[in-house]
Amino acid sequence: MDVFNCTLLFHSVAKFKSMSKAAEHHSLSPSAVTKRIAWLEDKLSVQLFVRTTRQLAMTEAGEQYYARTFELSQQWQSVIDETAGSGKKSKGRLRIAAPQPLTNRVLAQVCCDFQKVYPNISIELEVAHFQDLPLSHADISICAEIDGFNSSSYIGRKAFNMHYRLYASPLYLQNNAAINSLDNLPDHNCLYYGLEKRVTWHFDSKTIHVSGNLRTNNTEVLITAAVLGQGIAYLPNELVSEEIASKKLLPILDEHHGEVIGTFIYYAKQDFLPEKIKLFIDFFKKSVA
Structure with a gap:
């Protein structure tokens, strides 16, 4: 046994929250996994997991060890993938994290297009x-700009802006007073998005307090409600391009520009940036330009 390979096995147990699932993933017996984790705990002189009959959870020491060794394991796997693929198309696993609106309405399509070009890169x-x-466990995180972002561990690169506008369905406009x-x-x-009782929409010329009978923290619900004619929504046009093209949503007072929110790509600072990350960042920025 060695510390490095047992640590990689420890990462799998932490990911699956199961010794048996980690054993299956590594083509080992459950008893072999249990012995190697016990050996690693003895070597480190700490308990990494709390085991009960119903669940497996990391201890505080386990969480600290996971956080400190995860990036090293990912860099190691990237070196293996890229060395094995020298002279061939890039390969490996790419983990991407983002809020639901971006995954549904931007990233799903971008990832599909990306894998047509790089079929040997699998995406989570x-x-x-x-x-x-x-x-921490994602290679790339994509989201609106994070206020007060600490750049000591991560790099943030702007990808594109989201431009907020007012939209309503033809049905709503037909059945309600002119705007x-x-x-x-x-x-x-x-x-409106959010669960606050009082909501303010910001425009280039003024700020307006609005009210309505639906507020939600799910963008898909908000878009669906607007399409069904329930009311007026304040949405980024980059997220409703299909509804605009099909005229399910129509712009209102388009001369009044709403907020502009920057969308950023975040990834961990590291001496060796894997090729798969560089490829995806460049591809994503070109796709949304």
Whole structure:
């Protein structure tokens, strides 16, 4: 046994939260995995997991060891993948994390196009809450710019801007009073993202307080409600391009520009940036330009 390979096995157990699943993944017996984890714990003089009949959880020492060794294991795997693929197309596994709106409406298509060009790169696309990003176990995290971002461990590169505008369905516009100015908005049913009771929409010329009978923290729900004619929504046009093209949503007061939110790519600082990460970053920026 050696510390490095047992540490890689420890990462698998932490990922699957199961000795048996980790054993299956590495083509080992469960007893072999148990013995190697026990050997690693003895070598480190700490307990890495708390074991019960129902679950397996990392101890505080285990979490610290995982955080400190995960990046090293990923760099090691990237070196193996790229060396094995020298002279061939890039290969390996790429972990990408982003909030739900970006995964559904931007990344799903970009990843599909990317894998047509680089079929040997497998992708794990994880939906994550904005407040949890960047994810430590992801190669790349993509989200709106993080306020007060600490750049000591991560690099953030701007990919594109999202431009907020007002939208409503033809059905809503047909059945409700005309909207001739921003001052008309308080008289209409406004659908908004977030669960706050009082919502403010910001435009280049003024700020408007709005109200309505639906508020949600799910962008897909918001878009669907707007398409169904429930009210007016304040949305990034980059996320509703299909609805705009099919005229399921129509722009309202388009001369009034809303907020512009930068979308950034975050990845860990490292001496050796894997080729798969560089390829995806360049491909993503070109795709959304």
